[in-house]
Amino acid sequence: xxxxPLLTGVLETSLNSLLFRDRSMKSVxxxxxxxxxxxxxxxxxxxxxxxxxxxxxxxxxxxxDHADCTLQTRVSALVKLRDRQQLSPMMRSxxxxxxxxxxxxxxxxxxxxxxxxxxxxxxxxxxxxxxxxGLSQIASKGLGLVKSGWQSQQRYMAEALTExxxxxxxxxxxxxxxxxxxxxxxxLEALIVRMDKLEGKR
Numbered sequence: 001x002x003x004x005p006l007l008t009g010v011l012e013t014s015l016n017s018l019l020f021r022d023r024s025m026k027s028v029x030x031x032x033x034x035x036x037x038x039x040x041x042x043x044x045x046x047x048x049x050x051x052x053x054x055x056x057x058x059x060x061x062x063x064x065d066h067a068d069c070t071l072q073t074r075v076s077a078l079v080k081l082r083d084r085q086q087l088s089p090m091m092r093s094x095x096x097x098x099x100x101x102x103x104x105x106x107x108x109x110x111x112x113x114x115x116x117x118x119x120x121x122x123x124x125x126x127x128x129x130x131x132x133x134g135l136s137q138i139a140s141k142g143l144g145l146v147k148s149g150w151q152s153q154q155r156y157m158a159e160a161l162t163e164x165x166x167x168x169x170x171x172x173x174x175x176x177x178x179x180x181x182x183x184x185x186x187x188l189e190a191l192i193v194r195m196d197k198l199e200g201k202r
Contacts, residue, residue, distance in 0.1 A: 038067035
């Protein structure tokens with residue numbers, strides 16, 4: 001898959017900045033030392049393989065090494081793992097399928113839960129503080145629009161079902177929502193490409 005090298009590069013840079021910057025997280029990181037986590041996403045044809053060492057995590061599109069833990073899921077479910085409280089419910093619901101040593105996944109989720117999520121701090125070394133802050137605000141607004149649009153759709157559906165008016169949104173609403181999702185996806189892809197170009201100029 002053509003996007004895999006780009007995806008692994010962006011993911012590796014982000015994870016290292018997020019998980020290995022704060023010294024207070026060292027004791028939790030030590031529990032992942034030498035561990036290999038294989039993530040199989042339904043949206044990707046190739047897996048993402050995370051190899052943890054003392055000072056960094058390497059993200060590969062393929063590995064011959066045996067994985068300590070294999071996780072099968074979707075991108076939408078993976079994003080929820082920022083909150084460790086979501087792990088057990090997602091496994092029970094079948095959103096996450098885990099094979100092997102579940103403690104590897106639990107330790108990664110614990111790290112993600114402890115980490116400070118500030119995109120501007122990740123981008124600043126590559127594009128400068130002001131540009132990073134600007135991009136972070138744009139991304140935040142975009143996510144806010146998607147979230148508010150989704151919440152509006154949920155409220156609308158709840159009201160429609162309560163009133164027994166109809167069981168599904170109208171055709172125009174579905175088309176509008178799909179167009180909004182596609183637009184956000186295009187903006188995110190353009191941002192990733194731009195970050196990749198900027199990193200290449202360093």
